[in-house]
Amino acid sequence: MTPARALTAARRTLLSVVGFQLALAVALSLVDSYRRRGKKPKPFPVTPPRTVEVGEGTLTTYTFGTDLYDDMLAAIDGAKKQVLFETYIWKGDEVGEQFKTALIRAAERGVEVYCIYDGFANLVVSPRFKHFPHTLKVLRYPVWSAGWRFWDLRRYGRDHRKILVVDEEVGFVGGYNIGSAYATEWRDTHVRITGPGVWDLKRAFADFWNLNRRKRIGRSERPLLLETASVWEPRIRFARNVPRLWMFPIRSMYLEAINRATRNIWMTHAYFIPDQDFVDSLKEAAGRGVDVRLLLPLKSNHIVADWISRGYFSQLLNAGVRIFRFRDAMVHAKTSTIDGNWSTVGTANVDRLSLQGNYEINVEVIDESLATVLEEIFVRDESNSLELTSQEWEARDLHRKFTEFVLAPLRPLL
Numbered sequence: 509m510t511p512a513r514a515l516t517a518a519r520r521t522l523l524s525v526v527g528f529q530l531a532l533a534v535a536l537s538l539v540d541s542y543r544r545r546g547k548k549p550k551p552f553p554v555t556p557p558r559t560v561e562v563g564e565g566t567l568t569t570y571t572f573g574t575d576l577y578d579d580m581l582a583a584i585d586g587a588k589k590q591v592l593f594e595t596y597i598w599k600g601d602e603v604g605e606q607f608k609t610a611l612i613r614a615a616e617r618g619v620e621v622y623c624i625y626d627g628f629a630n631l632v633v634s635p636r637f638k639h640f641p642h643t644l645k646v647l648r649y650p651v652w653s654a655g656w657r658f659w660d661l662r663r664y665g666r667d668h669r670k671i672l673v674v675d676e677e678v679g680f681v682g683g684y685n686i687g688s689a690y691a692t693e694w695r696d697t698h699v700r701i702t703g704p705g706v707w708d709l710k711r712a713f714a715d716f717w718n719l720n721r722r723k724r725i726g727r728s729e730r731p732l733l734l735e736t737a738s739v740w741e742p743r744i745r746f747a748r749n750v751p752r753l754w755m756f757p758i759r760s761m762y763l764e765a766i767n768r769a770t771r772n773i774w775m776t777h778a779y780f781i782p783d784q785d786f787v788d789s790l791k792e793a794a795g796r797g798v799d800v801r802l803l804l805p806l807k808s809n810h811i812v813a814d815w816i817s818r819g820y821f822s823q824l825l826n827a828g829v830r831i832f833r834f835r836d837a838m839v840h841a842k843t844s845t846i847d848g849n850w851s852t853v854g855t856a857n858v859d860r861l862s863l864q865g866n867y868e869i870n871v872e873v874i875d876e877s878l879a880t881v882l883e884e885i886f887v888r889d890e891s892n893s894l895e896l897t898s899q900e901w902e903a904r905d906l907h908r909k910f911t912e913f914v915l916a917p918l919r920p921l922l
Contacts, residue, residue, distance in 0.1 A: 549693045550836035553892050555885050557700075560877035563741045565703015567873065569853070569881050571841075573691035576684055576698050577603060583674045584610040587619045592673040592713040594624040596666070596855075599687030600637030607686055608637070615643035622717060622732065626667040627651040647720060665751035668866040669855050670698075671713050678702050679709035681871055682853050683778070683842050695834065695889070697776070697841035699853045699871060704741040710734070712748055712869055719752060743875050749856065749868040758856045758870050759863040763789055765846050772799040774886045775844040780804050780820075781859040787820050791827035799830075803889055806833035825898040832893035839889065842870070845882040850874055853882075 554572040557579075570576040584591055584607075591614050598604055615621040623646045630638065631651065640646045649667040672680040682698030684690055701709065714732040721731060747757045766773060766789045773793055780802065782790075794800045802824070821831060842862075845851040854870025856862040873879075 549838065552695055552834075552837045553888050554695070555888055558881045559700075560875070560881060562705075562873060562875045562878060563703060563743055565701060565705055565741065565744075567744075567875075567878055568700035569878070569885065570682070570684075570698045570700070571695065571885055573684055573694065573696065576680070576682075577606070577686075577691055579700060580672055580680055581606060581610050583672065583678050583680075584614055587614045587617075587674045589675050590620045590622075590673075591675075592622050592671065592710060594667070594669055594671040594713055594716070595686050596626050596668045596670060597629045597685035597687060598625045598633065599685075599689075600633045601688040603688045603691055604633075604637065604686055608640075611644060612641060615641070621645065622713070623647070624649060624667065624713075624717065628666055647717060649720060653720075665749075665866045666861075667716070668862065669712075669716070669869045671709060671869065673706060673710045673713055676706055676710060679706040681709060681855070681869060683840050683855060690840075693837060695837050695839040695841065697843050697853055697885070701744070701871070703744075704739040705744040705746075705871070707739060708744075708746045709869075709871075712746055715748075715750075716867065719750075743873060745872045747852075747854075747870045747872055749863070749866065751865060751867065756864055758854070758868055759786070761852065761870065761872055762786070762844070762858070765844070765850050765852075766790060766793055769793050769798045769846045770796070771847045772801075773844070773846050774799075774801045774803070774883065775858075776803040776839065776841045776886060776889065777858050778805060778808060778838070778840040778842065779857040779859050779862075781857075782820065783860070783863075786858065787823055790824060790829055794828040800828070801830045801832060801886075801890075803832045803834060803839065803886065803893060805839050806835045806894065808838060821896065821901055825896070825901055831896040832890050833896060834889060834893045836892065843882060843885075845879045845886065848879045848883070849876055851879045851882050 555569070556572075557568050557570050557575050559566050559568040568579075570579075584593075591611065593607075593611060598607070611621050611623060621644050623640070623644055625646075626649045628651045638648070653664070670680075670682060670684060679701045680698060681701070683696040684694075684698045690696065711734060714734055718731045747761045749756045749758050763786065773790070790800055790802075824831065841853075842855060842857055843851070843853045851873045852870045853873075854868065856866075856868035856870050862868050
């Protein structure tokens with residue numbers, strides 16, 4: 509065979525393999541979507557909002573959407589000067605309308621209202637819902653943000669953050685998007701922050717707005733100015749992924765905490781598709797005698813992500829990592845707590861899209877009281893989970909092993 513024919517054959521083989529992988533992924537998604545039609549998640553255990561003092565402020569933890577939305581709407585209704593609202597998904601349903609109405613009312617009272625939402629994540633939302641009065645300053649992060657710079661990888665990240673800041677007095681951040689299903693059907697985690705930490709959350713919003721404000725109207729759009737000096741709270745820090753600036757500190761934050769663990773590492777994640785270095789850090793921690801536990805969805809809303817994440821289960825289970833799968837509802841939280849002292853709550857999943865692609869934000873807290881709350885939440889969630897054993901995993905059907913093997917090369921894309 510000539511070199512030219514060999515090259516052609518290699519190209520055809522590669523295209524066939526990739527085509528088969530993509531076709532399998534699409535088929536899995538369609539079958540999963542069909543199976544879910546008309547099905548409602550079952551009730552799941554939740555923990556009431558819990559407030560702890562950290563330094564000169566407080567942190568309140570939410571695990572049920574209705575509780576969170578009530579307090580977020582109350583904060584917007586009580587706003588006197590400014591509201592900064594940012595979300596990845598903003599559904600045009602009953603809950604979405606409640607937030608839109610509250611923001612409009614605030615603007616009509618003379619409050620300065622800024623809103624950011626991701627255009628791609630809301631493609632299926634009615635254009636009518638996405639029409640806002642001029643009293644609101646709204647930035648729709650574009651579906652295609654690279655413009656003519658299609659070669660610039662820094663411009664492909666989605667805005668996956670969820671932030672609310674009101675009057676520099678209270679801030680909210682975590683995994684919850686805005687929509688009716690999230691209010692009662694999904695198990696997620698969010699925190700409410702008061703004290704000096706609110707300033708850092710405001711700065712995170714302002715930096716994103718100012719970096720992307722020209723996408724809203726034009727070059728004449730005013731920047732969002734920060735009027736007061738920051739006060740540092742050493743026990744609360746915010747890690748922000750900013751792909752435009754090639755900044756991805758959240759992955760490093762996780763690895764540093766994992767590598768320092770001596771007692772326990774308890775992580776809850778909606779989508780868990782780590783790189784091998786991340787997996788190795790967890791395996792090494794388990795080898796040191798650390799109690800490493802992962803709590804993941806039994807079935808998430810992205811079936812392909814589920815199949816791909818399972819490719820790491822054998823390594824983790826063989827190393828002594830315990831895996832729990834949350835049943836009856838989608839667990840969408842992105843939280844971790846280590847050694848009864850270190851905790852994080854935020855928007856970043858442990859996958860490539862979050863850790864090396866999207867705009868994300870996590871709050872990192874060094875405090876025993878918050879760690880205690882998150883440990884109690886983890887134990888409560890664990891009571892609604894099924895633990896996966898090595899014997900059960902290795903005994904899975906051959907067609908499941910084949911599907912995992914075929915989809916494994918797609919890991920870098922997710």
